[in-house]
Amino acid sequence: MHALDKKLLRDFRRLWGQSLAIALVLACGVMILLTAFGMYRALDDTLAAFYERNEFADVWAMTEKAPRPLLSEISALPGVQTAEARVQEYLMLDLPGRVKSATGLALSLPDTGALPTLNVPLLRAGRLPDPQASDEVMVNEPFAEANGFEIGDTFEALMSGQKRRLTITGTALSPEFVYAIGPGTLMPDDESFGILWMPQAMLASAFDMSGAFNSVTLSLSRGAQEDQVIEALDTLLEPYGGTGAHGRDEQASNAFVTTEIKQLKNMATILPPVFFGISAFLVNMVIGRIIALERAEIGLLKALGYTDLHIAAHYVLLAGLTAVLGVVIGWVTGGLSARWMAGEYAQYFKFPYLIFNVSYDAYAISGFLALLTAAVGALRSAMGAAALPPAVAMSPPAPPRFKRSLLDRALSALRLSQPSMMIWRSLFRWPLRAAFSAIGLSLAVAIMISVGFFSYSINSIADIAFNQSNREDIVLLFTKERSLSALEDVRALPGVMEVEGELFTPVTLRNGPLEKQLSITTRGAGATLARSINETGRVVEIDGPGLLITTRVAEVLRLAPGDPVEVEFMSGRRETYTLTVAGVTEQFFGLGAFMTREAMSHLTRSAPQISVANVTLDPKEDDAFNRAIKDTPLISGAVRVTDMKASFDATVEENISIMNGLFSVVAILITVGLTYNSARIQLSERARELASLRILGFSNWEVSYILIGEIMLIAVLAQPLGWLIGYGLGHLMAASFASDLYTIPMVLPPAAYATASVVVLGTALASVLLVRQRIDRLDLVSVMKTRE
Amino acid sequence: MPEAVFHTEKLVKTYRTGGAEVHALAGVDLDLYASELTVLLGPSGSGKSTLLNILGGLDHATSGKVMFRDLDLTVQSDRALTRFRRDHVGFVFQFYNLVPSLTARENVQMVTDIAPNPMRAEEALERVGMSDRIDHFPAELSGGQQQRVAIARAIAKRPEVLLCDEPTGALDSSTGVQVLEAIREINEDLGTTAIVITHNAAIQAMAHRVVRFQDGNIASVATNDTRIAPSEIVW
Structure with a gap:
C-alpha cells in the first residue's frame, strides 16, 4: 500500500465522527431510495404476477x-378476448359468536364445477363448493382468518329473506380483492366483510337469477381500445339496467393498490435528492476545512x-470513503427495510405471495448517486487545494480580512459584548457558509413539518367524516x-332512536369533455344525521333543485x-x-354529489326512494338491534360508523406514527450532520482564538458561548425558512396524495x-454541546505553540 | 571548476501585498556547483528563502532566468516543475513538515513511492541514524529526530540537489549538530549538491562556499579554504 493511501485511511479514521455524521445523512438518502424503490418494485411485480397468473379482468x-x-x-364484441357472466349479491351474514352482523359479497362459480376463467380465485385451503350443493361456500382467506374459521x-347468511346455513369448503385469495373493502366503508375490515364464492x-x-346474470367481467385482446369496448358493452347492457361499465382504474381494490x-x-x-444535496454541502464543508488545516501538507x-x-x-477519495461508508449503511438498512416493509404491505394487501426481486439497479443507482454526491462536494475544495502553488501552500494562510462596515457600526451601537460581537462578525464574514448551514437545517425542519401535518390532517378528516358529516x-x-315507508320498518327495530333515509344513484357527471362516474346521494331536507360540511365547518343545506358537489369533483370537472x-x-x-351546481362541500373520501329528496323526485x-337508512341507537339496545337486523330480509348489510372510525384510527394512526418516527430520525440525522460538523470546524478554526480568550481569563463557559452561540444563532435563523419550506413541501405531498379515492387537506396548526423546531433546535444544541466538551480539554500551551 | 547545477541571471521576484510591491529578489546572478555544500546566510526577508523556492521549482520568478543544468526553469509549466521536483530535488524545511498520520518509514515511502530510482526507505533512515525509530509516528519523535526523518525523506529519491531551509532553525544546538552532520554525510557520500539556508552564522564554517544576502541581493560570496566538521560547531 502506498504511503499516501495509508495517510488516507488514517485521516479517515481520525475524522470518524464527522465522517459518520455525513455518512448517516447519505445513508438516509440511499436507504429511502432503496426502501421506496424496493417496495414499489415488490408491490408492482407481485401485483402484476398475481393479475397475470389469475387472469385479472380488464x-x-x-x-x-x-x-x-x-x-x-x-363475447363477440370487437376487442373482447374472454367474457364471463356471474351473479353477484351482497348478503347479510350471521357469524357464530358474533353479535354484530357482517356483510358478504356472494359471487357465483361456474356450473361446470371449474374455477372461473377470469379473476380466478387462488385456492389456499380445502376445495371448491360442489356445483350441485345448496349449502357450500368458499370464502376469502382473510375473512376466515379474522373470524377463526x-x-x-x-355460518348463516340471509338470502332473499331466507336464512341459510353455509359450510366452508375452502379458502381462497382473489386478484379482485387484494384490498377488500365492504360497501359503505372506508377501510378493509376482514372480520365484518367477506367474499363468498358459491355455486351458480x-x-x-x-335471487331469481336462473338463466340470467347481473355481473360481467371481460378480458381484452391485445391492442383493444378499452373505452370503445366499454361503450359497446354499455349499449348492450342498457336495456337490462346496466349501470355503466368501467376498467381497472375504477375497480376499487386495484385503484387503492395502484395509488x-x-x-x-x-x-x-x-x-x-434532499439528502444527497445536504450531504454534498456537508462533504464540501468538511473537506474544505480539512484542506485548510492541511495546507502545509499539501x-x-x-x-x-x-x-x-x-x-x-x-x-476526493477521502470524501469517497465517507460515501462508501454511507452507501454500505444505506444498502444494509435499505435492503432490510425494503424487504420488511414489502412483507408488511403484502399482509396489508392480500397477496398470496410476495415477489421480492433484489433491484440491483436501485443499489447501483443509489450507490452511484451517493458517490457522485461526495465527489461533487469534495471536488471544488480538492481542486482548490491542488491549484495552490506549493510555496504559498506551505506558508500559513493570511488571516481573514475583517473590515469595518456599516454593519459593524450597527453592531457597535447595540453595545454587544465582545463574544457576541465575535459571533455576529463571523456570521457576516462567511455569509455563504452560514446560509448553506441555515438552508440545511431549515430542510430538517421542513421534512418534519411536511410529514407531521398528516396526523393533524387525518384528525381533521376523521372529525369531519365521523363527528360532523356522519x-x-x-x-x-x-x-x-x-319507498320511504321502509324507514318505518327500521324505526320499529329495537333501540332505534332516529332514522333518516338516503338514496345512492349512479350517474355520470359531465362538464364539456370532462366526466366522472359517481353516486348522487339524495337526502331529505334538513337531515341531521348525514350532513354536508363546507371548508369552514358549517353545515351546507341544499337550496332548491341544484346539485351540491364535493371539492374534489369541483376541481376535477372544473365546476363552480x-x-x-x-x-x-x-x-x-x-x-x-342539466342541473346547476348549487354549492361545494368538503369530503375527503371518494367523489360525491348531493341532492334533496324533493328535487330528485321531481x-x-x-315517488321518493331510499337505498340506505342512517340510524342512531340506544346503546343499551345494541345487542337486541344486532340480533334483529340479522333476521330482517330487507337489509343486506350494516356499516357501523363507530367501528369504522376505530379501525380507521388504528390503521392510520399506526402508519402515521411510523412515518413520523422515521422522518424525525431523518431530521435529527440531518441536524446532527450539520451542527456537529459545523461545531467541529468552528472549534478547529478558532482553537487559537478560544485558547487566547481562556488565557486572558475568560471562563470555559464564556468561551463556549462563542461556539454555541454562532451555531444556535444560525439554527434559530433557519426556523422561519424551515416553516416556509415545510408548508410548501406539505402542500406538494398533499397534492401528490390526492386521488379520486381520497384527498388530504392541509392542516398545519402552530403546534x-x-x-x-423544538426537535431540530434541541438536536442542534445537543450536538454543539458534544463538541463543546473539547473546549474543556483544550491544551492552552500547545494550542498557542502550534504553527498556524 | 566543477559544472554549474544552478545558474541564475538577473533573477527578480516581487510580491504584491495590499497596494505595495515588495522586491524579494532584486536581480540575483548566482552559480551553484555540483557536489558543493553552499550556505546562504542573511537576515529575515533578505530573499534567501525566495531564491530557494524558485530553485526548487516551488515558485515562479517574476523576471530573469534560472537554469537547472540545461533546463530553463522560468519557462516550465507547473506540470513540468512537478516532474523536476520529483526527479531531481530533495527538500528539508525548518518545521520538518512530516505528515503526522504516517510513521517515519511511511513518511519516507511517500517519496520512494513516486521517485524513479529511490533507495529503500530503511536505507535512507539508516543514513540519518534513525533505524531504531523507523515505526514511530512524528508525535513520538523529538524535533531533531523529526528533522532527520525529513532529511531521510529528502535524500531517499537520490536527488541531485538537496535544498534545506533553516534545517536547524527549530532545534537546539546539540540536535542541530546531528542534523548538520546528516546533511554533510549526504553531501560527501552521495555527492549531492546541498544548499542550506540559515541565519545562524556559526553554520557557515562547514560549507564549501558562503553566500550572504541583503535586501534581495547578494552582498558577498566567500569560499572556505578550511571547513570544520559540524561536531565542532557551537552556538
Missing part, C-alpha cells in the same frame, strides 16, 4: 338482470513532486331501493357554484338532465411548526 359491468344468451353477444365450519345454481335460485404504488414511486424520487506533497491530480484525488351510529343497506352540469343517470330510465318524476 372491464367490469353490473346490470339489474340480463339473460345468459347475451353473454355470447358480449376452519374448513367445515358453518344455488345463488341464482335464491399506493404510485405514492411509493413518488417517494423514491422526491426525497432522496504544499509538502507538491514539493515532493506529487501532481495536482494525485492531490485532488487524495481528498353522525349516525349505523348505516343499514337495503337489498334494493325502497352556478355552473351548469350534465347528469346522465346510469340506472332506471337512464335519462340525461326530476325523475317518481406542528413548534414540534419540528
Whole structure:
C-alpha cells in the first residue's frame, strides 16, 4: 500500500465522527431510495404476477338482470378476448359468536364445477363448493382468518329473506380483492366483510337469477381500445339496467393498490435528492476545512513532486470513503427495510405471495448517486487545494480580512459584548457558509413539518367524516331501493332512536369533455344525521333543485357554484338532465354529489326512494338491534360508523406514527450532520482564538458561548425558512396524495411548526454541546505553540 | 571548476501585498556547483528563502532566468516543475513538515513511492541514524529526530540537489549538530549538491562556499579554504 493511501485511511479514521455524521445523512438518502424503490418494485411485480397468473379482468359491468344468451353477444364484441357472466349479491351474514352482523359479497362459480376463467380465485385451503350443493361456500382467506374459521365450519347468511346455513369448503385469495373493502366503508375490515364464492345454481335460485346474470367481467385482446369496448358493452347492457361499465382504474381494490404504488414511486424520487444535496454541502464543508488545516501538507506533497491530480484525488477519495461508508449503511438498512416493509404491505394487501426481486439497479443507482454526491462536494475544495502553488501552500494562510462596515457600526451601537460581537462578525464574514448551514437545517425542519401535518390532517378528516358529516351510529343497506315507508320498518327495530333515509344513484357527471362516474346521494331536507360540511365547518343545506358537489369533483370537472352540469343517470330510465351546481362541500373520501329528496323526485318524476337508512341507537339496545337486523330480509348489510372510525384510527394512526418516527430520525440525522460538523470546524478554526480568550481569563463557559452561540444563532435563523419550506413541501405531498379515492387537506396548526423546531433546535444544541466538551480539554500551551 | 547545477541571471521576484510591491529578489546572478555544500546566510526577508523556492521549482520568478543544468526553469509549466521536483530535488524545511498520520518509514515511502530510482526507505533512515525509530509516528519523535526523518525523506529519491531551509532553525544546538552532520554525510557520500539556508552564522564554517544576502541581493560570496566538521560547531 502506498504511503499516501495509508495517510488516507488514517485521516479517515481520525475524522470518524464527522465522517459518520455525513455518512448517516447519505445513508438516509440511499436507504429511502432503496426502501421506496424496493417496495414499489415488490408491490408492482407481485401485483402484476398475481393479475397475470389469475387472469385479472380488464372491464367490469353490473346490470339489474340480463339473460345468459347475451353473454355470447358480449363475447363477440370487437376487442373482447374472454367474457364471463356471474351473479353477484351482497348478503347479510350471521357469524357464530358474533353479535354484530357482517356483510358478504356472494359471487357465483361456474356450473361446470371449474374455477372461473377470469379473476380466478387462488385456492389456499380445502376445495371448491360442489356445483350441485345448496349449502357450500368458499370464502376469502382473510375473512376466515379474522373470524377463526376452519374448513367445515358453518355460518348463516340471509338470502332473499331466507336464512341459510353455509359450510366452508375452502379458502381462497382473489386478484379482485387484494384490498377488500365492504360497501359503505372506508377501510378493509376482514372480520365484518367477506367474499363468498358459491355455486351458480344455488345463488341464482335464491335471487331469481336462473338463466340470467347481473355481473360481467371481460378480458381484452391485445391492442383493444378499452373505452370503445366499454361503450359497446354499455349499449348492450342498457336495456337490462346496466349501470355503466368501467376498467381497472375504477375497480376499487386495484385503484387503492395502484395509488399506493404510485405514492411509493413518488417517494423514491422526491426525497432522496434532499439528502444527497445536504450531504454534498456537508462533504464540501468538511473537506474544505480539512484542506485548510492541511495546507502545509499539501504544499509538502507538491514539493515532493506529487501532481495536482494525485492531490485532488487524495481528498476526493477521502470524501469517497465517507460515501462508501454511507452507501454500505444505506444498502444494509435499505435492503432490510425494503424487504420488511414489502412483507408488511403484502399482509396489508392480500397477496398470496410476495415477489421480492433484489433491484440491483436501485443499489447501483443509489450507490452511484451517493458517490457522485461526495465527489461533487469534495471536488471544488480538492481542486482548490491542488491549484495552490506549493510555496504559498506551505506558508500559513493570511488571516481573514475583517473590515469595518456599516454593519459593524450597527453592531457597535447595540453595545454587544465582545463574544457576541465575535459571533455576529463571523456570521457576516462567511455569509455563504452560514446560509448553506441555515438552508440545511431549515430542510430538517421542513421534512418534519411536511410529514407531521398528516396526523393533524387525518384528525381533521376523521372529525369531519365521523363527528360532523356522519353522525349516525349505523348505516343499514337495503337489498334494493325502497319507498320511504321502509324507514318505518327500521324505526320499529329495537333501540332505534332516529332514522333518516338516503338514496345512492349512479350517474355520470359531465362538464364539456370532462366526466366522472359517481353516486348522487339524495337526502331529505334538513337531515341531521348525514350532513354536508363546507371548508369552514358549517353545515351546507341544499337550496332548491341544484346539485351540491364535493371539492374534489369541483376541481376535477372544473365546476363552480352556478355552473351548469350534465347528469346522465346510469340506472332506471337512464335519462340525461342539466342541473346547476348549487354549492361545494368538503369530503375527503371518494367523489360525491348531493341532492334533496324533493328535487330528485321531481326530476325523475317518481315517488321518493331510499337505498340506505342512517340510524342512531340506544346503546343499551345494541345487542337486541344486532340480533334483529340479522333476521330482517330487507337489509343486506350494516356499516357501523363507530367501528369504522376505530379501525380507521388504528390503521392510520399506526402508519402515521411510523412515518413520523422515521422522518424525525431523518431530521435529527440531518441536524446532527450539520451542527456537529459545523461545531467541529468552528472549534478547529478558532482553537487559537478560544485558547487566547481562556488565557486572558475568560471562563470555559464564556468561551463556549462563542461556539454555541454562532451555531444556535444560525439554527434559530433557519426556523422561519424551515416553516416556509415545510408548508410548501406539505402542500406538494398533499397534492401528490390526492386521488379520486381520497384527498388530504392541509392542516398545519402552530403546534406542528413548534414540534419540528423544538426537535431540530434541541438536536442542534445537543450536538454543539458534544463538541463543546473539547473546549474543556483544550491544551492552552500547545494550542498557542502550534504553527498556524 | 566543477559544472554549474544552478545558474541564475538577473533573477527578480516581487510580491504584491495590499497596494505595495515588495522586491524579494532584486536581480540575483548566482552559480551553484555540483557536489558543493553552499550556505546562504542573511537576515529575515533578505530573499534567501525566495531564491530557494524558485530553485526548487516551488515558485515562479517574476523576471530573469534560472537554469537547472540545461533546463530553463522560468519557462516550465507547473506540470513540468512537478516532474523536476520529483526527479531531481530533495527538500528539508525548518518545521520538518512530516505528515503526522504516517510513521517515519511511511513518511519516507511517500517519496520512494513516486521517485524513479529511490533507495529503500530503511536505507535512507539508516543514513540519518534513525533505524531504531523507523515505526514511530512524528508525535513520538523529538524535533531533531523529526528533522532527520525529513532529511531521510529528502535524500531517499537520490536527488541531485538537496535544498534545506533553516534545517536547524527549530532545534537546539546539540540536535542541530546531528542534523548538520546528516546533511554533510549526504553531501560527501552521495555527492549531492546541498544548499542550506540559515541565519545562524556559526553554520557557515562547514560549507564549501558562503553566500550572504541583503535586501534581495547578494552582498558577498566567500569560499572556505578550511571547513570544520559540524561536531565542532557551537552556538
